[in-house]
Amino acid sequence: MSLDADALVDRRRLRRKLTFWRVAAVLVAVAGVAVAGSALRDRPELGFGDGSQIARIAIRGVIRNDQERVEALEKLAKSRAAKAVVVHIDSPGGTTAGSEQLHTALRRLAEKKPTVIVVDGMAASGGYIAAMAGEHIIAQGNSIVGSIGVMFQYPNVADLLKTLGVRMEEVKSSPLKAAPNGFEPTSPEARAAIAALVADSYDWFRGMVRERRGIDGELLARVTDGRVFTGRQGIELKLVDALGTEETAIAWLAKAKGIDPKLPVKDWELKARIGDLSFLHLAAASVLDAVGLGGLARTLAETGTIQSFERLNLDGLLALWHPAAAD
Structure with a gap:
């Protein structure tokens, strides 16, 4: 045992x-x-190999601040292999700050390499801010572009709390601190402060459209009223330069920038986490x-x-x- x-x-x-x-x-x-x-x-040339190529990147979904994406675009700008960049966009937008960050990063890229935008499904609001970073915007006829505007949304459950017999108490340094507050009716002062915030960002957005797309006067007022447009409408309104697909973008790079259209097109992952x-x-x-x-x-x-x-x-x-x- x-x-x-x-x-x-x-x-x-x-x-x-x-x-x-x-x-x-x-x-x-x-x-x-x-x-x-x-x-x-x-490695700044991950997926590219040693030969000359055209880089393909994609901006998809909701746009937020993303430092990793900015760093990836900076690496792409330094790549010796990438001779030009095709940016595919399919985004409804996102935060104003995130869209500004992305636009700035893409502009820096466009200063280093010929950059053309292809709108797949939509480039709306912040997505269109990103699209304006390119030198040329191509969309399909039924793509959605525009929605040029800014908003500030917040829920207000004051009536619900009143029905439930619940009241939120608070002590704050000034009336506009932490305003608006979804637990109480929005005061005229708080609404005015938020409206000023929205107006300032909206003026910035309109100014970008004026500068990047060369639109002014009545046409600027028409395209910046918040509505969306199809790609076909975007041509008439100067929001889009041409209708087509990636093949159209490569043809433009060849004609306008002297890029060899026979170069292979390789995907550049913006987030290789x-x-x-x-x-x-x-x-x-x-x-x-x-x-x-x-x-x-x-x-x-x-x-x-x-x-x-x-x-x-x-x-x-x-x-x-x-x-x-x-x-």
Whole structure:
């Protein structure tokens, strides 16, 4: 019996050591892959190779401040391989500050390399701010452009709280501190302060349209009243330069900028985050499974797709086309 007990103890010790070294090996492998992936991510010509090419980048979804995207565009501007850039845009806009940041980064890129914009689905509001950074805007006939304007939205639940018999108390340094407040009716002073904020950003937006698109007078008033237009309408209103697709953009680069139209077009990832790489997800799952947390690994795998969707968590002034949902 004593020998059997000793053998059982030795076996358990051996199993624990084996598990430890398995986990350690997986962790070392994950760390190595992470370092290699990080090094590849930081290469300014990731995905380009050594030959001359046309870079293709995409601006999709809601626009917010994104320093990683700015840094990626700066690397693209320094790339020796990329001779020109085609920017695909399909965005309803986003925060005014985020749209300004993106526009500035794209303008810096356009100063270094010929840059043409292709509107796939829409370039509305902040999306159009981004589009104006290019030297030439191409859209499909039924693309949506425009929505030139700024808004400030906030919920007000004062009536609901009153019905429930709930009242929010507060002490603040001045009447306009933390105004507007969704827990109480908006005062005329608070509404006027927000209106001034919106007006200032709107004037900035209109000024950009005037400068970048060469629109003024009655036409400027017409295109900046907040409505959206189709690509066909955009041609007449000078919001769009031509109708077409990426092929049209490459033809323009060849004619206007002398770019070889036979150059290969390569995707430039603006967000090559190391955590987005599937082999790292697999490695992390292996580690969790090795230490007996397979259930957690499966849960993370299942929720990973959910986390990949953009979260509409926008604060402050918005340059966003947001049509009402159908009933």
